[in-house]
Structures are given as C-alpha cells and as structure tokens.
Amino acid sequence: MSLLLHLQLFTFCLALSQLRFVASHQESGDSHCEPDAEARIVAEFMPGFVTLDGHADDWGDINGFDFPLRPALDPDEDKEYKAGKMTVKALHDGKDVYFMLQVDGDYVYSKGDNYKCPSVALMFQVGENASYHDMGGCKELPGTCNNKTCRGHEVDIMHFSIGNSIPGRLYGGNNADRIGLVDMFAWNPHCRNLDGIGSAGNESTAMNDWKGAWWHSSFTTHSGYVEEDNPYASSGQKGTYYFEFTRSMRTMDRHQQDVQFTIGQSSKFSAAFWYPIDGNPWHSSGHYTVSCDWVPLDVTPGSSTHVKVASGSSWDAAAGFAFLISVVAFCVSIFVGYRVSKTKRAIPFTPIDHL
C-alpha cells in the first residue's frame, strides 16, 4: 500500500516539475533554439577570384547561404528583420580567408554616428568550451573574468561600424580601431576586450588582424569616393549593403584571442547585423544574428568540388573524342576483316625479328 502511495506521490511531483519546466520555458523565449540543420558555410580554395573593395560582382559565382536575421536576444520569427535575409559567402586562397555579407536595406548613413548607420560583426569560437549563447558563456563577471577563470570560453569578434569609413575604401590593421573596424575577444558580453588589450597586456603582434570594406548598391560611382562626398547617396534608397572582409588564416596570436583557420577543418561562426530601424539609433544588444547557435564554416582543401566541376566540361570533351576514335577504329577493323575475308588470302606471318 505504502509503495503505491510513494509511486503516486512521485508521479505527482514529476507532473508538477514538468508543468513548472513548461511554464519557465514559455517565459524565457531565448532558451528556445532550433538552429537550421542545413545552415553551413563552405570556404573553398578559390585564389584570384575576389578583390577586397566592398563590391559583390566578383562573388557572383560563389555559393553562399541565406540566413533569416532574428534578434539575438529574442530569436522569434515574428521579430525577423523584414527587409531581407543575410547572405554569407566565404572562400580562401591558401593564405587568407575572405567573407562577403550581403543584406538588403534602404540606404541610411549618418557620418560620424555609428549608431545611425548599419553595422556588422563576425564571431568565431576560439576556446573549445565557448558557447554561441552569451559570447563564450563564461560565468565570471568583470573583475574576476580573466585568462585563467574563463579559460576555454574565448570567442573572437570582428565588428565593423561604418559611420567613419568611406564606401569602397579599404580599412584594417591597428589604425582601423578608431575608424570602427575592431578585432576583439570575449569570454561573455560583459568581458570583452580589444585584441592585445586586457588581462594579457598590450602586445603588438596580437592586435587587429582584419581588413574590410563596405558598399551599397544604390551608389552610382565606381571611380572612388572621398570623405566630402558623404552621405554618398540620398537617404532611403532601396538596395543592398555589402560588407567584405579578409584575415590571414593564421595569426601571431599567443593568448587565445584569434580564431585560427586550418585547411580541411571546420570552425564555428556567427554573423550579426545592426540597423537603425525607422531612423532610430541601434543599441549594442539590439542586433540580429544569423542563427541561435554556432554555424559550421568549412575551410576546404585545394581539390574542391568547384575545381572538379570547372574542369568537368573539358573531361567530357576528351571522353567524347576518345569514343569517336574508338568507333572509327572499330569500323576500320570491320572493313579490314571484310576485305581480308573477301580476298580469302592468308596474310603471311612475318616474325618480328626479321623486320
């Protein structure tokens, strides 16, 4: 009897705890994450395809992935960025890796005010225990987060705010920090540092390794803008923003602040987008991201499928020619056989050493 009572009590408690779990699950929307299993970026070996100028024409033949953009802190379908998806493309040339981010958006630009201009970021897993959620997910707070307490939670972040840069011009290196193209690392959203600055001290070899450029499809000149041309186009024009970046696959980082890419291996990344919706300045946590978890990024070796596809047509031609030759040879042999059988004369055997 008492066993039955215990069982009933147990079941009751289980039901209650499940109820509570369901309720808490509904309250906090951001714990609910179902990433798209198909989402994946492949950086193929394609040397000599792209120029780092912010223009996307040279990326036309390169496959990317279209991600819906949802608020990072509340990845709800209803709150998706309405103007379009973010297309992310990547490739490498054996030395550097390149990224192209394309997002539809009416042209907005307010010189000197990054918060009234669109902005993008890339984030990569560095430490093996770094989660997408909470930028590495280290539980320590400023004051206690350091390279010992948060070891294994490092993420690498590149953030480009365009309010101080001219479209089509190249920015990068340590001078780009004041422009708005920064190379950071983080253990969580409250423990972010510029590369080379922070608990590990300043070291010039561990600083800004990124280069980048941006463009908007409503621009009409290709001859080069200067700062006085701003805002470069009239506000509100329909079009697409392009953000193009590159970095060495390996850097001279000694402190777990940079992701290191390896040919034939996969990295984990994410991309974020800020946009001044209805002209209102954005705030740092008001960004959209491409997924509610890491997205795989494969850096593939030289013998990529693309190269095979590209050489496929010449292979077909060679195979066709060989087939034609074999058909001709077959016909000739039938004809010779026919002639031989018709003349009914035996061909004399000639030993080879008499030739």
Ligand SMILES: *[C@@H]1O[C@H](CO)[C@@H](O)[C@H](O)[C@H]1NC(C)=O
């Ligand atoms: C990552 O977490 C696992 C399991 O908690 C632990 O064994 C490992 O040492 C951690 N890695 C680092 C680099 O801290």
Ligand SMILES: *[C@@H]1O[C@H](CO)[C@@H](O)[C@H](O)[C@H]1NC(C)=O
């Ligand atoms: C590191 O560099 C920054 C900016 O140049 C400076 O403000 C800071 O004092 C430096 N820190 C150390 C530990 O040298």
Ligand SMILES: *[C@@H]1O[C@H](CO)[C@@H](O)[C@H](O)[C@H]1NC(C)=O
């Ligand atoms: C960790 O930080 C300390 C300074 O707080 C520095 O001396 C040390 O080199 C750092 N270690 C690594 C692996 O970056």
